[in-house]
Amino acid sequence: MRLMSLIVDSRPILAAQADGAIVDLSAADPALGTDVGALLASGPEWQARAQAAMDRAPGVDPATAQHRPVVPRPPKLLCLGLNDIDHAAEAGLPVPDYPTVFARVASSLIGHGQPLLRPRESVALDYEVELAVVIGVGGRRIDESEALDHVAGYCVFNDGSVRDFQTRTSQWTLGKNFHGTGALGPALVTADELPPGAAGLRMTTRVDDELVQDGNTGRMVFPVARAIALLSEVVCFEPGDVIAMGTPAGVGHARKPPRYLVPGQTCRVAIAGIGELENPIADDPQGSGRGGGR
Numbered sequence: 371m372r373l374m375s376l377i378v379d380s381r382p383i384l385a386a387q388a389d390g391a392i393v394d395l396s397a398a399d400p401a402l403g404t405d406v407g408a409l410l411a412s413g414p415e416w417q418a419r420a421q422a423a424m425d426r427a428p429g430v431d432p433a434t435a436q437h438r439p440v441v442p443r444p445p446k447l448l449c450l451g452l453n454d455i456d457h458a459a460e461a462g463l464p465v466p467d468y469p470t471v472f473a474r475v476a477s478s479l480i481g482h483g484q485p486l487l488r489p490r491e492s493v494a495l496d497y498e499v500e501l502a503v504v505i506g507v508g509g510r511r512i513d514e515s516e517a518l519d520h521v522a523g524y525c526v527f528n529d530g531s532v533r534d535f536q537t538r539t540s541q542w543t544l545g546k547n548f549h550g551t552g553a554l555g556p557a558l559v560t561a562d563e564l565p566p567g568a569a570g571l572r573m574t575t576r577v578d579d580e581l582v583q584d585g586n587t588g589r590m591v592f593p594v595a596r597a598i599a600l601l602s603e604v605v606c607f608e609p610g611d612v613i614a615m616g617t618p619a620g621v622g623h624a625r626k627p628p629r630y631l632v633p634g635q636t637c638r639v640a641i642a643g644i645g646e647l648e649n650p651i652a653d654d655p656q657g658s659g660r661g662g663g664r
Contacts, residue, residue: 371421372557372645373523375405375438375481378430382438384409386424387557392435393427395420406558407441410506410522410609417506417522417560437481439554440525441504444612447474447552448601449500449529451542453591453616460624469592469600472542474529474614478552485652486530487550488633495551495631495651498529498617499575499639501568501587503594504558505611510602517598520607523560524568526647527614528553528575528639533623533630549656553639553649554612564643567594572642573618578635585618587641 372387373395382404383396396404402420403409409416451470452458458465480486488495506522530552536545546552565571568587575583592600597613622629631637631651640646 371417371560371563373406373409373420374555374557375440375442376430377436377438378434383430385430385435386420386427388424392430392432393424394430395423395427398423398427405438405442406504407443407610410504414507437483437555439479439481440556440558441554441610441612442479443476444610445608446605446611447476447614448605448612449474449546449614450592450597450616454585454589454618455591456585456589456619457617457621458591460619460621465591469597471601472546474552475547478547478549480550480553480649482553482556482647482649484553484649485550486528486553486631486637486649487548487652487654488631489532489548489654492532492534493630494533494623494628496531496533496622497575497577497582497631497637497639498531498621499573499583499585499641500527500529500617501571501573501615501641502527502554503598503613503615505607505613506609508606508608510606512599512602512607514595514599517595518561518566520598521561521594522609523558524564524644525555525558526639526641526644528637528647528649529614529617533628550654553647555647556645559644568644569593571644574640575620576638577631582622583618583620585620587615589618590615
């Protein structure tokens with residue numbers, strides 16, 4: 371099953387892909403909610419109820435639909451740094467023996483097709499293709515042998531990183547949370563459609579037509595089940611939580627000279643079997659004063 375959080379005619383909806391078409395699950399069963407996060411929070415039988423609603427869901431014209439982040443406001447979005455053997459090597463840093471973790475705030479997220487924003491404060495906006503794990507069943511101190519039972523599915527994440535802010539201190543949080551820099555989508559692919567732990571899947575990034583990252587989810591230092599087990603020693607997972615599993619080698623910051631994203635370019639990050647997430651690069655239009663979430 372492939373699930374999406376969309377806006378159609380100014381109305382937020384939970385949608386699904388069915389036989390190449392997009393259907394409106396919210397119209398078929400309002401109890402499912404209007405986005406993937408609400409669906410996962412609606413109860414343990416969410417997948418069966420969503421599947422049942424597909425049979426009577428009306429179609430959606432893709433031309434009228436705007437993608438939101440797959441989970442628009444995850445209760446937690448935890449990100450693993452240096453969780454790829456080759457990326458750690460290109461950064462000149464040792465492979466971690468315990469996960470390096472930072473957090474994303476929901477207001478930094480955008481959906482498929484929305485502009486990835488270069489802030490006014492920096493020109494060092496970088497790309498990072500990542501596997502995003504979406505939790506379907508909450509819990510704490512989850513055993514590694516049972517961890518994959520807690521996964522609802524997977525999507526693609528572009529962890530847009532403002533590198534000069536990221537490296538100003540030993541804490542990466544600010545450089546990873548500029549407004550409009552984290553693309554999450556295009557669809558949640560349920561775990562039953564993919565190999566266990568989404569292992570062995572090719573991950574790529576293209577800037578315009580140039581391939582700049584080419585990795586594999588099999589190169590993770592801490593695979594999905596191990597990461598869930600370790601993180602759940604600390605946090606109590608909830609349905610709709612997201613774990614971004616880290617990026618492969620090839621980031622712009624590691625190139626000599628560094629190569630950053632420029633307005634007018636298009637960045638496409640993809641994971642085999644899950645999908646391709648495409649975002650144009652634009653300058654952040656926001657001035658001072660009140661800002662807006664997404």
